[in-house]
Amino acid sequence: MTVAKALQQSAARLAEVGVDTPGLDARLLLAWVLKAWREDLAREPERELSAREQTIFNKALALRAERRPLPYITGEQWFYGRPFKINRAVLIPRPETEMLVTAALEKCADNPAPRLADIGTGSGCLAVTLAAERPDARIWATDLSRDALNVARKNAVRHGVAGRLTLLAGDLLAPLPPDARLDVIVSNPPYV
Template identity: 40%
Template sequence: MNHKYNVLEAIDAGVSLLERTDNPRLESEVLLSHILNVPRSWLIAHPSKPLSLTNQTQFINIVNRRKEGLPLPYLLGHWEFFGLDFLVDKHVLIPRPETELLVEIAISISNKLKRPLVADIGTGSGNIAVSLAYKVPKALLIASDISFNALLLAKTNSLKHKTSRQIQFVQADLLKGLPKVDIICANLPYLTTHETFTLEVGLNEPHLALNGGHNGLKYIKQTIITAKSHLREHGTLLLEFGDNLETIMQIVARCFADAKLTTHYDLARRPRILQVST
């Protein structure tokens, strides 16, 4: 590396390497601010500031990893969800903005209850459980995941946002061993096995958090079948899903004959959350 970059030159070099990403300049700036441990506004205010050789090497290395397809949140080690900053790593799914809708609905229901008890199954990074606990201090939560590594990260996120006293973390397979609760939040794997192994998301994110079986409904179906025995009177099941709404509603209708079903749509006007109110 013969030429020593200043801030602007480093950003431009990153843009050239990241030309196939959706927003090369933004990503280049985010990665450089991460390496220098400064806000992006500092980069804009100091375009002529020279980089140390160490920082320059680190920056080019991380940009090349992004160029190779590693998701930005994994490179940064954190990602924003519901206005909070969550630690993320290769053991958990990257929090998606669509899932914020599930949290909004859970908050609305929880606020109407005196002391809500909520189960977040397949908690991953803990983004749903921690966000709900943060916004509803009176809520108590059980956050379960089959992955021990995911639970460790989720607990770290709960400590970071000072919600650990409200959340019990349990290594469990879906609802197995969990008590009756007022609300079940379930953002479970809903890609088909074929999609998991062929879509770009499956190249880097954990298959355990993506693969929903041959039709994408393996864990959703299991949860629907067992949910009724885990809900208190007038309890609610909140399911995030990708496709197959009609099939999911048929399964729910067989298991919850008298329940009220409400479909909630995300910002793209796609059906995203099914609310089952008993």
């Protein structure tokens, strides 16, 4: 099956089951399977998919047809220009959450060594992004879920900030050191 045929058939299948953006979702899934940018698909419409690629694509397509969110299928979500590992242990970072990063960066712009905390870190997208944007910052991130903290740890390592980010298991501010003086606290709890 060619790239063009795979896209045509998969978009039709997703449209049939009522997926809101069937063409886009088909392109994103196929690009993920082929380890390419979605724009690359248009350059090689006659490229033949291998049997393995077809199998992986069909499985991913079936999950999307069942309404599984794309990041839970691909295991990745972009946030503030960076890819983040995502799995069922964490919520998917939303684009509007990027405003928290911008606000936190503005708040500590004049501080040469800001101290920040991310409460309920989940994937670590806030803490990791703040650490990447402010190499001089000291950052703590808390979460009740050890599985979520493992995802955050992987993202911190992936983006080279693990040495400046302390991940702590516990509820809200409780796991922070008692003498922690913070310049900024960020949090994006679910459903708020």
